[in-house]
Amino acid sequence: xxxxxxxxxxxxxxxxxxxxxxxxxxxxxxxxxxxxxxxxxxxxxxxxxxxxxxxxxxxxxxxxxxxxxxxxxxxxxxxxxxxxxxxxxxxxxxxxxxxxxxxxxxxxxxxxxxxxxxxxxxxxxxxxxxxxxxxxxxxxxxxxxxxxxxxxxxxxxxxxxxxxxxxxxxxxxxxxxxxxxxxxxxxxxxxxxxxxxxxxxxxxxxxxxxxxxxxxxxxxxxxxxxxxxxxxxxxxxxxxxxxxxxxxxxxxxxxxxxxxxxxxxxxxxxxxxxxxxxxxxxxxxxxxxxxxxxxxxxxxxxxxxxxxxxxxxxxxxxxxxxxxxxxxxxxxxxx
Numbered sequence: 001x002x003x004x005x006x007x008x009x010x011x012x013x014x015x016x017x018x019x020x021x022x023x024x025x026x027x028x029x030x031x032x033x034x035x036x037x038x039x040x041x042x043x044x045x046x047x048x049x050x051x052x053x054x055x056x057x058x059x060x061x062x063x064x065x066x067x068x069x070x071x072x073x074x075x076x077x078x079x080x081x082x083x084x085x086x087x088x089x090x091x092x093x094x095x096x097x098x099x100x101x102x103x104x105x106x107x108x109x110x111x112x113x114x115x116x117x118x119x120x121x122x123x124x125x126x127x128x129x130x131x132x133x134x135x136x137x138x139x140x141x142x143x144x145x146x147x148x149x150x151x152x153x154x155x156x157x158x159x160x161x162x163x164x165x166x167x168x169x170x171x172x173x174x175x176x177x178x179x180x181x182x183x184x185x186x187x188x189x190x191x192x193x194x195x196x197x198x199x200x201x202x203x204x205x206x207x208x209x210x211x212x213x214x215x216x217x218x219x220x221x222x223x224x225x226x227x228x229x230x231x232x233x234x235x236x237x238x239x240x241x242x243x244x245x246x247x248x249x250x251x252x253x254x255x256x257x258x259x260x261x262x263x264x265x266x267x268x269x270x271x272x273x274x275x276x277x278x279x280x281x282x283x284x285x286x287x288x289x290x291x292x293x294x295x296x297x298x299x300x301x302x303x304x305x306x307x308x309x310x311x312x313x314x315x316x317x318x319x320x321x322x323x324x325x326x327x328x329x330x331x332x333x334x335x
Contacts, residue, residue, distance in 0.1 A: 036103045043099035047092035058084045065154070082152040082171060089172040093139075142173040142190035156199035156263050164188060165264060181234075181264055203237050203260040206269040207298035210255040210277070211290045215245050218255045218288060225276045229269075234262050240273065252290060258298050270295040 058081050065077035151157050151168055157178070158165040164186050170177035176193070178186040212218035219242050226239040238260035246254040261268050274293050281289045 032103075032107045035106055036100075039099035039103040039106075040096060043095040044092075047088075047095050050091050050095075051088045054084050054088050062154075078152050078154050079149075081154070082146075085153060085171055086146055086173070089142075089174070093173070137191045139173045139190075141193065142171075142175075145190060145193065146171070146173075150196055151198050154202075156202045158197040158199075158263070159188065159193055160195060160197075162188065162192060181262075199263050202263075204263055204266050205258065205260050205298045205300075206266060207243075207256055207258045207296050208240065208269060208273060208277075209294040209296065210257060211248075212253050212255060212288050213251045213290060214288060215247075215253040215255060218253065219245075221277065221280055221288065222255075222257050224280060225273055228276050229273060235265050236261055236268050240269070 061077055061081045061084065065074050065081065068074045068077060145151075153168050153171060155168050156166070157168060164178055164180070166178040166180040166184075166186060168176060169179050169185075173190070175190060176188045178188060180186050210218055210222075212221075222240050222242055229236050229239065231239070236259065240257040240259040242255055242257050244254075244256040248254050259269050259273075274295060277289065277293045281287055
């Protein structure tokens with residue numbers, strides 16, 4: 001019995017070796033490798049031509065987004081731009097997979113259609129799962145970010161790790177291209193992006209709370225401070241504007257001025273503007289400011305959400321007597 005099983009196992013081993021040898025000879029011979037090279041080269045060339053045409057369309061869409069005045073139109077065009085750029089990576093991947101299938105069909109003309117599909121699919125899975133594991137990990141992370149719309153082309157984003165901040169120029173399934181605030185081009189692998197901060201409308205909104213004894217003089221001081229601050233879309237996007245004036249007492253006026261800066265330029269309002277207020281007030285014969293100006297973030301959506309959370313937290317919970325409820329339930333059950 002032992003000799004029978006030993007002989008059977010030897011036969012199985014020999015058959016396995018023979019099958020593997022035939023598969024290797026049919027796939028990894030010079031003719032097959034040349035055909036594979038030609039198919040993949042054709043797929044890459046076709047992908048490059050497709051990418052060239054799509055990038056032409058993308059530039060046209062980007063120009064339309066820059067010229068649009070309506071925020072809804074800008075967001076819609078930026079989503080179209082992002083989708084077009086993403087389609088480049090998807091089409092290129094599909095072309096490579098199709099090239100592998102065509103190579104398999106050419107090198108195995110006697111195989112049935114079903115077996116060709118299965119064989120090509122299995123070979124593609126082996127190649128992608130073995131040699132391209134890091135790329136697949138990037139693809140999965142990139143596909144997840146794109147499906148959930150973390151950010152799009154043209155957004156100002158901040159990534160804590162790696163410490164990166166800038167404007168998104170290109171998104172692919174594997175990586176994201178970012179233009180840093182200092183002009184550097186930064187490529188980030190999608191699998192390293194654990195979290196991202198997206199600037200609302202691409203700006204930082206800051207409010208300065210001013211307490212003065214004369215509202216008209218305070219508004220005039222705000223205008224003078226604006227003239228002493230650096231301007232430009234990359235610095236002070238919107239100058240300080242008085243949005244609220246409230247009288248707290250006979251000689252106490254609360255003035256709120258709001259301005260917008262580019263990301264990482266918050267110091268213009270949080271520090272420089274506050275220092276200018278102090279210096280201008282120090283030069284007056286009679287001080288205008290009662291206390292130093294107080295800067296704070298002034299995002300409308302954030303303030304609305306915080307206000308809602310505080311309002312809900314301050315609501316009183318309806319009280320009831322637990323013992324009475326249990327007793328009433330027991331009495332109802334007995335009846």
